[in-house]
Amino acid sequence: MQMKVTRRTLLQMGGITFAVVGFVPRMAFAARNALRSMRTGVQPGEKTRLVIETANRPSYSLSYPENQLVVDIANMSADSSVTAKLASGTLISDVKQVQVDDHLHIVANLRKPIAHLDKSQIMLLEPNGDNDYRLVLDFTATSAEKIASAVKTGEKTEQKTPQKKHVIIIDPGHGGKDPGCIGKGGTREKDIVLSVGRKLKARLDEAGFKTYLTRANDTYITLAGRAEFAEARKGDLFISLHANANPSRSVKGFSIYTLSEKASDEEAKKLAESENAADKIGVDGFTEFERDIRAALSSLQQHAVAEMSEEYANGCARAFRAAKVEAQAGPSVRHAPFAVLRSTVPGALLELGHLSNGSEEKLLKTPDHQNKLVAAIVRSIKNYNFDV
Numbered sequence: 001m002q003m004k005v006t007r008r009t010l011l012q013m014g015g016i017t018f019a020v021v022g023f024v025p026r027m028a029f030a031a032r033n034a035l036r037s038m039r040t041g042v043q044p045g046e047k048t049r050l051v052i053e054t055a056n057r058p059s060y061s062l063s064y065p066e067n068q069l070v071v072d073i074a075n076m077s078a079d080s081s082v083t084a085k086l087a088s089g090t091l092i093s094d095v096k097q098v099q100v101d102d103h104l105h106i107v108a109n110l111r112k113p114i115a116h117l118d119k120s121q122i123m124l125l126e127p128n129g130d131n132d133y134r135l136v137l138d139f140t141a142t143s144a145e146k147i148a149s150a151v152k153t154g155e156k157t158e159q160k161t162p163q164k165k166h167v168i169i170i171d172p173g174h175g176g177k178d179p180g181c182i183g184k185g186g187t188r189e190k191d192i193v194l195s196v197g198r199k200l201k202a203r204l205d206e207a208g209f210k211t212y213l214t215r216a217n218d219t220y221i222t223l224a225g226r227a228e229f230a231e232a233r234k235g236d237l238f239i240s241l242h243a244n245a246n247p248s249r250s251v252k253g254f255s256i257y258t259l260s261e262k263a264s265d266e267e268a269k270k271l272a273e274s275e276n277a278a279d280k281i282g283v284d285g286f287t288e289f290e291r292d293i294r295a296a297l298s299s300l301q302q303h304a305v306a307e308m309s310e311e312y313a314n315g316c317a318r319a320f321r322a323a324k325v326e327a328q329a330g331p332s333v334r335h336a337p338f339a340v341l342r343s344t345v346p347g348a349l350l351e352l353g354h355l356s357n358g359s360e361e362k363l364l365k366t367p368d369h370q371n372k373l374v375a376a377i378v379r380s381i382k383n384y385n386f387d388v
């Protein structure tokens, strides 16, 4: 069977394993959705793949009745002209459509039990070429030993394994020989972001996250080194902390950036240029690590990481608004080619405020304001949808 979707799996390259992640939508869409096609296939590692193609971005949830996997899609009607193309050798014996109110349940009957899918097993692909949106689910049978031991201890096989702690990589920018930008009063960016980074780590640890600081003291780390750090620790989210400077001293407020090869505006481009300058990487330059990452990831996979980053950044902007932190005038999320964000870990770069603005420079030094920023970031991370 022809599989047009790009394989999402663990990619081995240069000894580094890149876990490629899927994007999970949270918003409900009012527009009526339509089922286009359904198909199954076998992927390397005896994985069964189920692909559900829909006209619009699906708002969905998964459930696991006995020997079934059910994909519940909102705003959709059953369509008898769409029948699943079933490949041989998969865990799926057949696929049915069941209308439940305004939701279409796509019910896959399974030959063997499966564990609950996690985010890494689910990918939503954007339309491309002849394809509409495709929800791609990959899974294997739960191992015989696991079932046997569960039976032995009297557990139900569908019982959920304990929740994995989500890994947050906190990246205080600059450090060591690189002070970052410096305020009129002599405040150095590297000190502010380290202070905020340490506070953020403490608060996130309390909240039950697993956290790592790319630097816990005043040391210099390359931008690629930071991205590699996040990759090696299998981060679920990467938060790079910075403070800004603007030639105009009246400019103030925080801003949020995600990675894009094309800057959203001239100012964002200049900012990426200055943040990349520590490693003498221009906005068009790539480190070797970035080149490896780009070679390992298909454009669709890069797109999935970008979408998750965008989802986080939008939530982060909401959290900062809710905390009444002053925002820089303009769009709530901007885009620029930041070298530090080039990895498979979704994330954002936060410019916490302007050291070039006198009053904001003073504010950024106060523990109260730093705590306010930290609380807003913690909230944005708690609100981020890590799981399905």
Ligand SMILES: [Zn+2]
Pocket (backbone or CB within 6 Å): 173, 174, 180, 181, 189, 241, 242, 243, 275
């Ligand atoms: Zn910076």
